[in-house]
Amino acid sequence: MKPFLKLKFKKVKSLVAFLIIVFSLNANAQEFFTLSGKVTDGNNPLPGASVLIKGTSKGVTSDFDGNFKLNLKKGVYTLVVSIISQPKEVTVNLTKDTFISINMSDSFVSLDEVLVSAVRVKPSSPVTHNNISKEELEKRNLGQDIPMLLNYLPSVTSSSDAGAGIGYTYIRVRGSDASRINVTLNGIPYNDTESQGTFWVNLGDFTSSTQSMQLQRGVGTSTNGSGAFGASLNLLTDAISENAYGEISSAFGSYNTQKHTVKFSTGKINDHIEIAGRFSKIDSDGYIDRAFSDLKSYFLQGSYVDDNTLIKAITFGNKEKTYQAWYGLTAEELKEDRKQNPYTYENETDNYWQDHYQLHWNEKLNHNWSTNLGLNYTKGKGYFEQYKEGSAVSKYNNIVEATGTDWYGSPATDLIVRRWLDNDFYVLNFNANYKNEAYEVISGISASNYTGDHFGEVIWAKQFAENANIRDRYYFSDATKNEFSIYSKASFKLNENLSGLVDLQGRFVNYKTDGLTSDRNTLDIDKSYSFFNPKFGLTYKINNTNSIYTSYARANREPNRDDFKNGSDVQNEVLNDFELGWRLKNEKVVLNTNVYYMLYKNQLIQTGGLNDVGEYLRENVEDSYRFGLEVDANIVLSNKLSMRPNITISSNKIKNFILERDDTSKNIGTTNIAFSPNIIAGNYLNYQPVESLTINFLSKFVGEQYLSNTDTEASKLDSYFTSDLNLTYEIKPKSTFKSIVLSALVNNIFNKEYVDRGYTYLDYWSTPGTSFEVQGYYPQATRNFLVGATFKF
Incomplete structure (x- = not known):
């Protein structure tokens, strides 16, 4: 091969390599996209909704206006969206910056939530609270009573007579004992009427039948039954x-x-x-x-x-x-x-x-009215x-x-x-x-x-x-x-x-x-x-x-x-x-x-x-x-x-x-x-x-x-x-x-x-x-x- 042909060939190879590198860099630069969206109940934004990438611990919480944003690589993702409810899954094929709307009202589960809407608060409410989902409860649901499963929440301590978390168990919130913690099941008062205490021994394995919980610290919102003096x-x-x-x-x-x-x-x-x-x-x-x-x-x-x-x-x-x-x-x-x-x-x-x-x-009477008995x-x-x-x-x-x-x-x-x-x-x-x-x-x-x-x-x-x-x-x-x-x-x-x-x-x-x-x-x-x-x-x-x-x-x-x-x-x-x-x-x-x-x-x-x-x-x-x-x-x-x-x-x-x-x-x-x-x-x-x-x-x-x-x-x-x-x-x-x-x-x-x-x-x-x-x-x-x-x- 003649010298000038060799030189020309080298230049071509160099050009091809350069183009490959540039293309690769360009492709890598485009690998990440922004997935943003808004979570609503059909009419109003839902702040505090959990938006989790299924199979990972990566996720965000919707802001005050129900908006969220994630930076993700190109690919197909399943979003698990929940707000004190059974999660809703949404699949997204992310090939560019994408905005999606997630309407939680189309799920029949929202009707279930009305059973407790009178005693629960929303994430943006001026009430100090924690929500606990079914998925979180299932991880440690191996027989211990509910107070033991809530032990790691803020201001909570728990104990048991038998020492192992089964049988007679107790919970305190902010130092207040169970007789001062209002407990409701589907909005129905559970505290013993005369002692005002909660006997978890009478709810064996109830966690297995629980969809979600909300713990409100302090007085909280008005609830049914005995007054909340430490939590509800x-x-x-x-x-x-x-x-x-x-x-x-x-x-x-x-x-x-x-x-x-x-x-x-x-x-x-x-x-x-x-x-x-x-x-x-x-x-x-x-x-x-x-x-x-x-x-x-x-x-x-x-x-x-x-x-x-x-x-x-x-x-x-x-x-x-x-x-x-x-x-x-x-x-x-x-x-x-x-x-x-x-x-x-x-x-x-x-x-x-x-x-x-x-x-x-x-009963949902119309777009604005609903009742619960x-x-x-x-x-x-x-x-x-x-x-x-x-x-x-x-x-x-x-x-x-x-x-x-x-x-x-x-x-x-x-x-x-x-x-x-x-x-x-x-x-x-x-x-x-x-x-x-x-x-x-x-x-x-x-x-x-x-x-x-x-x-x-x-x-x-x-x-x-x-x-x-x-x-x-x-x-x-x-x-x-x-x-x-x-x-x-x-x-x-x-x-x-x-x-x-x-x-x-x-x-x-x-x-x-x-x-x-x-x-x-x-x-x-x-x-x-x-x-x-x-x-x-x-x-x-x-x-x-x-x-x-x-x-x-x-x-x-x-x-x-x-x-x-x-x-x-x-x-x-x-x-x-x-x-x-x-x-x-x-x-x-x-x-x-x-x-x-x-x-x-x-x-x-x-x-x-x-x-x-x-x-x-x-x-x-x-x-x-x-x-x-x-x-x-x-x-x-x-x-x-x-x-x-x-x-x-x-x-x-x-x-x-x-x-x-x-x-x-x-x-x-x-x-x-x-x-x-x-x-x-x-x-x-x-x-x-x-x-x-x-x-x-x-x-x-x-x-x-x-x-x-x-x-x-x-x-x-x-x-x-x-x-x-x-x-x-x-x-x-x-x-x-x-x-x-x-x-x-x-x-x-x-x-x-x-x-x-x-x-x-x-x-x-x-x-x-x-x-x-x-x-x-x-x-x-x-x-x-x-x-x-x-x-x-």
Whole structure:
């Protein structure tokens, strides 16, 4: 080849290489495109909607105007869009910058959400809240109760008697116990009417039938049932399934824990009717010796749906048997063997049956109007069986005769009693909803009637009286509680950047009870209360990524049955709740920050002591407050890695606490409220290396807290830090099953020995008495595991 031809050929090769490089660079420059869109309900923008790229941890939240934006490579993507609901999937072929509109109103699931619309708030509302989706719950749903699954939310702590999260479990929010947390199921009040507490042991495996939850901290919006003095938690049960399905799941773990669940749905028959159900069985021996749980539950629903109507008939229930672990361990017992159970009677158990029947009818009348009717009947019945050694015969209505004396020298004997509850609960809810582009108004009523019998039987004694029979009652009292509330809530736009909320509620309560307590003391109560609970809030949109909000809410609460038993002069409580928050939402970070000031009058605080069935005693304090800062975030670190940290820093004080101890009264000044740690922090680290595998590492820190209200060093409970590891792996077979999901959960992975709850009588006695121990502790489980598999077909 001639030199000039060689040179020419080289130039051609160089030119071709250059063009290839330029083309490649140009192609790479065009590889990323902007996918933007707007999420609406058909009329109005939906701020706070989750837009997730399926199979990754990458996603965003729609801004105040419902807009979102993602930068993605060229390709086909499936967006999973949800807003407190069953997700909606949208497929996009991204070949250029693209804008899409996502209308969530065309889904029948939106009708399901109307069942809870009266008690829930929207993402842009000036109310501090968290939403929990079904997908999030499923990852750790291996048998533990709902309080344990909510443990990593801001300001939340949880505990259990048996130590492993199954059986009798408890939740606190901002230091407030479960009797001050309003709980609703599809808008129907669930709190026990007389004690105002929530007994999660009667909702075994209810997570498997839950579509979503919303936890509102503070007073929140007006809700049905008992007043929210720390938080409100509302649960929405399973939405109607478009397609038929079946699920079989089983889980096994430490302490002989087993969970077995069967679920099914017919899907929409003839596009209108669905029948679905669940049956579950959970067993666990508990971390504490013999603190077993035996839970059987069911959930059945029949639904009719069309474009404008949703009718749901739902029944669910539970039968539970749990062994006594209500009184914890003394300090000496804790040091000797933290798993021991001092009770030795083989049937020292709690036995309770509870069945719920709900009917919901939601009607969309036109473009603006809709109505919702909810009816409920709950039947509860059960007993607590207890062996009593050397108990004074004067407590048993001459049913038994003395065979000895107690430590006071009074005639006494050994016997076994059963203390019964037998109650009926009726609820009617109705609300009407009007909305247009400028505002939305929800107005409604809720009425309930509760009747309950309390009585005790002697089922065995060393010596019965001559004319006595087994199961003779030694005390009886009946109770009736009627409640009526009326409310109206308006959310509206004042201008393009400013929106408001006005929420007014009147609540009217009458409680009557007559008869004897278990100690055969007369209990004759007839009290009526009329409460007015106003709430106001503003949200200001600074820009598309930042907004601030402020709110004021007032709440009132009546005393519960135990409060009346402990003193006839007990007062109702009043709470004024002030909140100020900032929300940041962009492609990488969702940040929620708020400051709260909860000012109480006559707050019924827990003294640290227990009554005769293991429930905390309470007393009024005239002036107290909770002041705190809450921060929680969702941070996308990469397409595969994200984290959700949260922290609460608070001060929880009683002003001018009057201590009545050793038969004397003394003002000891400002003290800390019992069971109220100043620091609560958590983190949720999510890693998804491939679409089918998710690894979550969860951590929780709870600071020091006091078991009494005296700031006594002896009643201080140490801080603790625990971590859990959760793995889920999904297999999609080519036949038989649609999906097989394998799950594993290692609780307390670093094997910490800790106590998260206890009791004390130091508000009454300055030093331990000679007749009984004044301190008790509830040890929680060290490292333990649960593994499970769910077969979906």
